[in-house]
Amino acid sequence: MNGRGVVEKRRSVFQHPEATIPGGVYLCQVSESVSCGACCGLYNRVDAFRETLLKILSFRTREFQEIPRAADAIEVFRLRMEHLESDPGIYPDFYCCPFLGLVGKQHSRVGCLLHPLSDGNRGIDFRGLSFYGGLACREYFCPPCRSLSADRKEIVRAVCTDWYLYGLVITDDAFTNAFFSEIDRRLGRNLHLKEIQENPGAAKAMKFFFNLRQNWPFRAVRWKGPGTYFFKDATYPPIPIEYEKMGCVVSRHDALFQALGSGFKSCYALEAAESILESSFSVLTQCLYAPTSDHLSC
Numbered sequence: 001m002n003g004r005g006v007v008e009k010r011r012s013v014f015q016h017p018e019a020t021i022p023g024g025v026y027l028c029q030v031s032e033s034v035s036c037g038a039c040c041g042l043y044n045r046v047d048a049f050r051e052t053l054l055k056i057l058s059f060r061t062r063e064f065q066e067i068p069r070a071a072d073a074i075e076v077f078r079l080r081m082e083h084l085e086s087d088p089g090i091y092p093d094f095y096c097c098p099f100l101g102l103v104g105k106q107h108s109r110v111g112c113l114l115h116p117l118s119d120g121n122r123g124i125d126f127r128g129l130s131f132y133g134g135l136a137c138r139e140y141f142c143p144p145c146r147s148l149s150a151d152r153k154e155i156v157r158a159v160c161t162d163w164y165l166y167g168l169v170i171t172d173d174a175f176t177n178a179f180f181s182e183i184d185r186r187l188g189r190n191l192h193l194k195e196i197q198e199n200p201g202a203a204k205a206m207k208f209f210f211n212l213r214q215n216w217p218f219r220a221v222r223w224k225g226p227g228t229y230f231f232k233d234a235t236y237p238p239i240p241i242e243y244e245k246m247g248c249v250v251s252r253h254d255a256l257f258q259a260l261g262s263g264f265k266s267c268y269a270l271e272a273a274e275s276i277l278e279s280s281f282s283v284l285t286q287c288l289y290a291p292t293s294d295h296l297s298c
């Protein structure tokens, strides 16, 4: 009763039932402006930049508002959107769902237009009409939901105040775990949520680091865009850095470089990239040791 083609006429809560959330911290919908739609194919395009995605999501949302909530009309909407957005995406087997749009009172975060609490659905769950079907849409959790610790999830939720950056960071567990491990190493202990909640300067410094996902200047030629292929099926492994070819030693930030989709033409470029990471880490640790400041430089 939960597969494709099934419409459920029952009201359901927006928040996922606590008992089924891996690790007890819900990552998909966080606040009025923070949510994720990566597993619905949000970032599966090379031009997955904020403005491009916002345009696509706004268009779908506006168009869907005019659609009668009936199975045949919703199917026509799906076919029309799939035709308009016929680019196969950078990961052709990863479906880009045209029912991903903008939700919330101000349409200020990404979310499912077929969800029972989305505008105009009157509590009816239309996700059974989607490509994946209702059960998958309700119950799927991406690998980072299990591989990130509760504290790390909470910190990312607290620091990212915008759906675009949040989705990029929370779904790349290689990046996020490498980042937190380096902070923990520098502190000599695990970083706790409270230290970020009570320290606006540290939160800003961390957000600055996370923003490197959007504006990293050392992309490899084969870089596939700001999003991550987070499925653990090894279909699209990270791009290795060619240290040997350049005649450089392997960087201690190798995991972060790979997660950022880096490519370097020389050891000089590698050193420049290392110094960006080093200075970002050092500003952040300084801020963590100066908890009263709210300046980025701390």
Ligand code: SF4
Residues within 6 Å of the ligand: 027, 028, 036, 037, 038, 039, 040, 140, 141, 142, 145, 170, 171
């Ligand atoms: S990619 Fe993960 S965090 Fe994002 S919506 Fe899907 S399950 Fe939730």
Ligand code: SF4
Residues within 6 Å of the ligand: 039, 040, 097, 098, 099, 100, 101, 111, 112, 113, 114, 115, 127, 130, 131, 132, 137, 138
């Ligand atoms: S129908 Fe499913 S895949 Fe499509 S946007 Fe909604 S939750 Fe995502």
